[in-house]
Amino acid sequence: MSRLFITGYCDRPSVKAGERLNVYVHTSKRCQFEAQLVRLLHGDVHPGGPGFKELEVTANINGTHEGHPQRTQIGGYVDIPDPAGVLGGVNGLTLHAFIWATLPNHRQAIMSRWDERTQSGWALLIEDGYPTLVIGDGRGLTKRISSTRRLFNEVWYSIVAGFDANTGEFFLSQKVKLNRVNSRLGPVVPLDSECDISGQDAFTPGVTSVPIVLAGLTENVSDGRMWATATFNGKLDSPKVFKGRLNAVDIQCLHDGELPKQDTLLAHWDFSAQISPHGVPSDSVTDRSPSKLHGRCINHPDRGMTGWNWDGHEERFIHCPEQYGAIWFHNDSLDDARWRNPIQLTVPQLQSGVYAVRLRHDAHEDHVPFIVSPPVGAAKSSILVLLPTISYLAYANSQDMQCAPTAQAIMGVISTLEDRDLELRARDKTNRSSLASTITSEARSCSSIHREIDVVGA
């Protein structure tokens, strides 16, 4: 049975007496588990030392609770509600985005209003490296049109795709938008990576109530939650949607980074709108069109990224937001596991120190640690212990010793791993620390307290 049968996290790293702490618990199957507040005294289990020591503490949370499996949404994307179906595409749509894909050989979505479960709606995807527009009626009929050129990774492209339900026309136009500095390849590299293609048999997409998703698809909606899948790896810039089919002049206008003079603009997401002298202190995404289909970033994709039009003259995004209008998405991002049904601890009057809620089911056990700090102005001890929660998070669920090619040389040791390390690695795409190698081969930019942390250390 999994060594990670029972696991959990709490919503804050430190609390004071009298405050409330939510503890979220996952069990691999529905079962009862025992919770017990403990004070952690000594954690090293080396037989030459005192061994693991904890002290049970009376608390309201102690006792038996009901446990159940919890699902975690992994991957960054933008969630945009569209209850009125503004982008339903009844008469057709033209979609546009600048994209810079890091792993184009994986199936992933650029933008969609698509229900994967019913195969209904529309989606602009990358399939086998080819930008592809797919529409589905939800009754088993889907049609797709694909580019004839695979994407080169880390190269900026302008993709315009759409369909006209009245004429039945599909189309897709792909243009390379690299310059001296914005892509992995430069202008000196001869590329044949553009495409203009059209076809027939387009139809009105099936009616669906799923949201618009940038950098992903809707897998399904259950229990009031939307689950995303096929999340994108790379940067998106200035996605737009127009009603109906734009003509060739307007399509070229989009490729050139201009906005056609059209009254058919249905959505234009400007990722630079939240850039301020203070950075990007927001998960909001602004739609500059009259539709005002504003969205929200999920799982903390990286904002203020160099966009398709970055020319390298300004390296601080706050001074040139118009060239930093991209968001970089990773399909293994996580800012909050968003588990449900927490058990709630009311923190008793306790000496400050390191505590945990111990969770047990049969032989399985986990500790959810937190700090009890003294009330402000009440500390009397002559010794202060400062616990580095940022370092804790940086190394939380670290898999450097299992995955990073240079880690063992740096640490000067061959990896010694136990079941917990191996199980985390085998689960893939979950919960890596800010330092662990990711599937996108880039260091992660955030590590959250709001997720299960099963291993800490290099």
Add this chain to the structure above:
Amino acid sequence: MPLSDPALYRDKREDWLEKFREIRCAALRQSITPQLIEEHRGNPRGPHSVQLQLVLNLVRGPLMPMNGKTFAYVRVPFKDYAIGHMTPRGEPCVIDSSSSYSNEDAAQHAAFINRLAVLGLHVATGGSVP
């Protein structure tokens, strides 16, 4: 000829890594003596002699691909260890169930010997690899 399909262009880094691996193995082959092996067995964590450190830099470092890399596995903390082999991310690692060591240092040494063998770096002056 313009580039049209990235699938046709192979990442050639591995070619150069393989060449560099050959160069380093050739340079270090004569260093793999019974004395060096014994030095590691007695003190796998270091500090090490310069020659042993150079050999360890090779077997620990990025010249050895992660896929298949040997590691020390903890069966029972402080009591029972084995050696295992890395697999691609997302797949369960392979543990050598026939191996058993009473302490971590012995498992680390066994992993070191295994990594030498994978590179074809056997003891230079003859004798069996422990």
